[in-house]
Amino acid sequence: MINVIRVPAFSDNYLWLFHHSGSNRAYAVDPGDAQPIEKALQEHGLTLAGILVTHHHWDHTGGVDDLLKNRNIPVYGPHSNNIAQITHPLKDNEYLDLEDGAMGFKVLEVPGHTLDHIAYFSDEARILFSGDTLFAGGCGRMFEGQPAQMQGSLARLAVLPEETAVYCAHEYTESNLAFALAVEPENKDLVARVESVKQQRARGEATVPSSIGVELKTNPFLRVAESSVIAAAEHHTGTRPSNNAESFAAVRGWKDNF
Numbered sequence: 520m521i522n523v524i525r526v527p528a529f530s531d532n533y534l535w536l537f538h539h540s541g542s543n544r545a546y547a548v549d550p551g552d553a554q555p556i557e558k559a560l561q562e563h564g565l566t567l568a569g570i571l572v573t574h575h576h577w578d579h580t581g582g583v584d585d586l587l588k589n590r591n592i593p594v595y596g597p598h599s600n601n602i603a604q605i606t607h608p609l610k611d612n613e614y615l616d617l618e619d620g621a622m623g624f625k626v627l628e629v630p631g632h633t634l635d636h637i638a639y640f641s642d643e644a645r646i647l648f649s650g651d652t653l654f655a656g657g658c659g660r661m662f663e664g665q666p667a668q669m670q671g672s673l674a675r676l677a678v679l680p681e682e683t684a685v686y687c688a689h690e691y692t693e694s695n696l697a698f699a700l701a702v703e704p705e706n707k708d709l710v711a712r713v714e715s716v717k718q719q720r721a722r723g724e725a726t727v728p729s730s731i732g733v734e735l736k737t738n739p740f741l742r743v744a745e746s747s748v749i750a751a752a753e754h755h756t757g758t759r760p761s762n763n764a765e766s767f768a769a770v771r772g773w774k775d776n777f
């Protein structure tokens with residue numbers, strides 16, 4: 520069993536620590552800041568055994584140098600040359616075996632937010648570290664990729680088992696769902712989720728992790744083939760999307776100015 524610990528950082532980032540329940544050797548995912556990671560390690564009695572990075576943005580990598588001081592540990596990440604500290608570059612579909620097989624993650628290349636973005640999926644533990652690609656109720660902005668590419672990346676995540684817990688890197692859920700509701704005001708699952716997330720946030724609770732099943736029902740960026748989303752995209756842009764990439768592009772563009 521894998522324990523995952525949420526480590527809030529900056530204004531709305533979540534860094535993650537995980538470890539096998541029988542071990543105190545932990546791995547940090549996207550440590551944008553070292554200090555909150557060090558604090559969490561201390562609080563939970565864990566030692567840092569490695570670092571996993573999803574993409575090159577500073578809020579996902581900014582703490583790596585400090586965490587490597589006085590530690591000789593591996594840094595896993597994309598095989599692009601964007602991140603100097605990576606010791607173990609990973610390729611698409613590669614299997615990342617940790618702690619002598621106690622934990623394992625499949626590497627999924629999911630370009631779009633950045634071209635080097637990867638996600639980590641544990642089939643056994645049903646855990647996905649999705650970085651800034653798939654958010655609870657939304658998806659990352661396309662800083663480097665094209666709509667067809669980003670939509671393809673999200674579609675790849677959408678077919679993971681529905682019970683997979685989605686650990687994304689930001690608490691954006693409430694604003695994401697406000698937009699989702701503009702796209703699909705008649706979606707009953709979405710209306711219910713908006714209400715429960717509003718209550719969670721009012722209590723100061725995190726809304727991450729989500730799950731693939733919840734996202735399939737409520738996240739417009741995974742629902743670009745649904746007639747309701749296609750109709751909303753057409754209404755917004757004045758042009759009927761002729762495929763999933765166009766539907767995605769219309770909804771993503773709408774969100775960018777929402």
Ligand SMILES: [Zn+2]
Nearest residue numbers: 574576632651
């Ligand atoms: Zn990013």
